[in-house]
Amino acid sequence: MRGVRGAGGARGDGDGRGGWRGATRRPRRRMGGAARALFTGLVQGKARVEAFETLDGAFARLTLGFPSGALDGIRIGASVAVNGTCLTVTRVDGVDARVGSSASKTASFDLIVETLRATNLGKLQVGGEVNYERSARVGDEIGGHTVSGHVHCTAAITAVEDTEHNRKVVFKLSDEGLIKYVLPKGFISVDGCSLTVGEVNKTTGEFNVWLIPETLRVTVLGNKSVGDDVNLEIESQTQVIVDTIERYMAERGM
Numbered sequence: 481m482r483g484v485r486g487a488g489g490a491r492g493d494g495d496g497r498g499g500w501r502g503a504t505r506r507p508r509r510r511m512g513g514a515a516r517a518l519f520t521g522l523v524q525g526k527a528r529v530e531a532f533e534t535l536d537g538a539f540a541r542l543t544l545g546f547p548s549g550a551l552d553g554i555r556i557g558a559s560v561a562v563n564g565t566c567l568t569v570t571r572v573d574g575v576d577a578r579v580g581s582s583a584s585k586t587a588s589f590d591l592i593v594e595t596l597r598a599t600n601l602g603k604l605q606v607g608g609e610v611n612y613e614r615s616a617r618v619g620d621e622i623g624g625h626t627v628s629g630h631v632h633c634t635a636a637i638t639a640v641e642d643t644e645h646n647r648k649v650v651f652k653l654s655d656e657g658l659i660k661y662v663l664p665k666g667f668i669s670v671d672g673c674s675l676t677v678g679e680v681n682k683t684t685g686e687f688n689v690w691l692i693p694e695t696l697r698v699t700v701l702g703n704k705s706v707g708d709d710v711n712l713e714i715e716s717q718t719q720v721i722v723d724t725i726e727r728y729m730a731e732r733g734m
Contacts, residue, residue: 566629648688658712669712673699
């Protein structure tokens with residue numbers, strides 16, 4: 481089946497590219513005021529959970545260990561997608577205010593109650609892994625699709641089927657009302673990976689994707705099994721089109 485994307489862009493559509501990016505990035509320039517975070521769904525690698533501190537049940541602090549060079553040039557206030565969730569850097573190497581270097585190893589993020597409720601980040605355990613992508617810059621290749629880092633809901637893995645060269649994974653949305661935005665051959669972000677939807681079952685609120693070996697190697701999807709949760713972000717243009725058509729038909733009594 482054509483159009484399968486992995487590693488947020490490691491494609492299975494015949495070109496064999498492993499579309500993950502190297503970790504080293506230059507600082508993102510701010511132009512004309514505050515910059516808006518934007519991601520491409522091309523996961524850059526996996527980070528390790530070094531610490532997860534919960535405060536009063538409504539706030540948490542997450543510290544991640546990154547591969548060498550991944551934090552080069554990063555600043556306090558920068559945006560990083562963690563399992564597809566846009567988070568703000570609050571500390572680098574345990575310091576409140578500095579610019580990261582190629583030697584920097586850790587970054588910390590604050591998680592508010594809505595993030596803990598709506599995503600799988602509240603279930604992270606020390607020693608676990610997450611996908612990460614630093615925010616895109618003007619001129620970067622959009623090899624996946626435009627991702628905001630605003631997670632719509634989680635989904636549970638209900639089935640995994642391995643074949644010789646790929647893996648079929650079936651997901652069930654926690655909010656089944658969003659299944660109308662999930663279309664065959666359409667885009668969807670799964671734990672920050674830009675993927676192409678396979679089959680969709682509107683009745684059960686399930687859909688599947690196909691993952692190539694490169695996706696399984698460079699992302700946390702290779703470690704997930706039945707019962708695990710992933711973060712989902714619906715593709716924004718699909719949502720706008722579906723809502724516009726529904727509104728148009730409703731206004732005309734169709």
